[in-house]
Amino acid sequence: METTLIILKPDAVQRGLMGRIISRFEDKGLQVVGCKMMQISPQLAATHYEAHKGKGFYDGLVRFMTSSPVLVLALRGNGAIAIARGMMGATFGSKANPGTIRGDFGVSNSFNLIHGSDSPEAAERELKLFFATGEVLNWPRASEAWVYDMSGGKPE
Numbered sequence: 001m002e003t004t005l006i007i008l009k010p011d012a013v014q015r016g017l018m019g020r021i022i023s024r025f026e027d028k029g030l031q032v033v034g035c036k037m038m039q040i041s042p043q044l045a046a047t048h049y050e051a052h053k054g055k056g057f058y059d060g061l062v063r064f065m066t067s068s069p070v071l072v073l074a075l076r077g078n079g080a081i082a083i084a085r086g087m088m089g090a091t092f093g094s095k096a097n098p099g100t101i102r103g104d105f106g107v108s109n110s111f112n113l114i115h116g117s118d119s120p121e122a123a124e125r126e127l128k129l130f131f132a133t134g135e136v137l138n139w140p141r142a143s144e145a146w147v148y149d150m151s152g153g154k155p156e
Helices: 010-014 018-028 042-048 058-065 080-088 101-105 120-130
Strands: 002-008 031-038 070-077 114-116
Touching: 002 018, 002 080, 002 120, 010 018, 010 070, 018 031, 018 070, 018 080, 018 101, 031 120, 042 058, 042 120, 070 080, 080 101, 080 114
Parallel strands: none
Antiparallel strands: 002 070, 002 114, 031 070
């Protein structure tokens, strides 16, 4: 099982899309194991996006991410990172396929609604930035056997 970081960005929060987006992840079978609404500080945004420092879009991205509250999620599931990224769609809403979060809710090439970790290493680093020890929970989900075929002893 993987755990990934998802951030519903200021545009998703301001547009009232939080519940609809969370429902998509839960409908798919991913488990919410951490969730909090927060205002990202300029320092946290700079740390989170440090790989983009010096790029033309960096300053605007930091301003955007600190402009309004965000909803930060920790989602867990078998292959959660790839599943969540597939559900998010292409980076630019204007190029994202229908059926994806960005394809269904976005048209902007700047405001793209959602962030998701792109690798297990990124997820580990990002989860530690946004969640303190004990804020990402391990809890048994009664429906787990109905989400995954466990007949082989591990989730398929």
